[in-house]
Amino acid sequence: MKAIIVEDEFLAQQELSWMINQHSHIDIAACFDDGLDVLKFLQHNEVDVIFLDINIPSLDGVLLAQNISKFAHKPQIVFITAWKEHAVQAFELDAFDYILKPYHESRIVSMLQKLEAHWQQQQQQPAAPETSSLRPVAQTVNLIRDERIIVTDINEIYYLEAHEKLTFVYTRREEYVMSVAISEFCNRLPESQFFRCHRSYCVNLNKIREIEPWFNNTYLLRLRDLDFQVPVSRSKVKAFRQLMRL
Numbered sequence: 001m002k003a004i005i006v007e008d009e010f011l012a013q014q015e016l017s018w019m020i021n022q023h024s025h026i027d028i029a030a031c032f033d034d035g036l037d038v039l040k041f042l043q044h045n046e047v048d049v050i051f052l053d054i055n056i057p058s059l060d061g062v063l064l065a066q067n068i069s070k071f072a073h074k075p076q077i078v079f080i081t082a083w084k085e086h087a088v089q090a091f092e093l094d095a096f097d098y099i100l101k102p103y104h105e106s107r108i109v110s111m112l113q114k115l116e117a118h119w120q121q122q123q124q125q126p127a128a129p130e131t132s133s134l135r136p137v138a139q140t141v142n143l144i145r146d147e148r149i150i151v152t153d154i155n156e157i158y159y160l161e162a163h164e165k166l167t168f169v170y171t172r173r174e175e176y177v178m179s180v181a182i183s184e185f186c187n188r189l190p191e192s193q194f195f196r197c198h199r200s201y202c203v204n205l206n207k208i209r210e211i212e213p214w215f216n217n218t219y220l221l222r223l224r225d226l227d228f229q230v231p232v233s234r235s236k237v238k239a240f241r242q243l244m245r246l
Contacts (some may be wrong), residue, residue, distance in 0.1 A: 001026045001185040003049040004041070005119070007080070008033040008056045012101075016051060017103060024112040035059025045246060049096070054081040055071050062086055065093045075188065076118075078111060088179055089145040094142060098149040114151055127181060141188055143169055143176040148175070158223050158229050172225050182215055183227050197221070197240060198233040205243065 003026045007013040013031050020026050029047055032038045036058040038050075050068070054061035065077050076096040080103070081084070090098045096118070097111050116137070121139060143150045152171070161168040162182035169176040169185070178185060186194060188200045196202045203221055210222035212229070219232040219240065232240050240246075 001049065001116065002028065002029050003051060004029055004032045004038065004047050005051045006033075006035070006038055006056060006061065007031070007051070007053045009053075012053075016108070019108045020051075020112065023109045024116055025231055026112070026116070033057065034173045035061070035064045035177075038064060042068065042071070046073050049076040049078060049115060051078050053081055054079060054083045054086055062089055062093075065090070065095065069093050078115070084147045087144060087149065091142055091144050091149055091178075096142070096151060098147070100147070118151070144178065145174070145176055154193070155204075155206070157189075157194075158204055158207045158226055159228075160185060160194075160240065162200040170226070170228075195234050195236075195243060196242065198231050201230050203230045208244075211222065211246070 001160055003020070005013055005016055005028060007016065008082065010033075013033070017028055017031065022027060026049065026146055030041060032041070034057050039059070052065060054062045056064075059067075061079065061081065063240075065079075068074065068077065077088050077090075077093065078096050079098045081099075084099040085156055087098050096115060097198070099107055099111060118140065127206065140151050143152050146195065156171045156177065158170050160182055161170070165179070167178045167180055167182045167185045169178060182200070182202060183196075186196055189202075193205055194202055197203055203223075207223045208221050209224040210219040212222060214220045216234055218234055218237055221230040221232065
């Protein structure tokens with residue numbers, strides 16, 4: 001696994017390099033203190049992860065990440081910055097993590113462990129067929145809490161609920177509020193597992209415990225571990241019956 005560090009403070013750059021070398025098998029290919037130099041490097045070199053500060057010369061970290069997101073080969077991006085107000089933008093760019101300075105060494109270690117586990121999982125997956133009609137199947141999604149990005153296994157998600165332009169994401173014990181529409185968030189999840197059962201709801205089919213008939217030939221879905229019922233709208237009943245073989 002190959003990485004670069006983008007940090008304009010030399011001591012911070014050295015400290016992060018030391019932690020990565022001590023606590024992971026990640027190979028640091030280069031360190032940079034200027035955003036434009038990073039773009040030039042990436043034109044001829046591929047890396048798997050970029051540890052990126054936001055306040056850097058020439059091209060700030062957010063603009064740099066926006067450019068990188070258009071590459072055919074997209075490395076994982078870990079923001080390490082003192083600027084907490086850019087967490088939402090980082091999520092929209094599908095950043096792997098967002099770490100605020102000053103940080104504890106344990107926070108870096110935890111991130112590195114998740115990063116390597118995620119990379120190994122990607123290496124073990126079979127190559128997808130080369131067709132633009134297939135939507136890539138996500139294994140994890142990024143959820144935001146307290147201006148931190150939480151890399152979450154999709155199997156931990158029970159259901160989504162729309163609140164105007166926000167989407168509430170529910171796991172067994174946690175609730176996350178995402179600043180995206182439910183339709184956009186659903187597109188990040190595999191269709192084989194998540195079903196848009198209602199205008200305001202999307203449910204993890206693997207979490208359904210009981211299907212209860214409701215009025216107008218619709219259903220209420222009782223979920224495992226949660227005291228909540230998710231409705232199936234009339235317009236979605238036919239598709240739901242086919243999925244559940246009812």
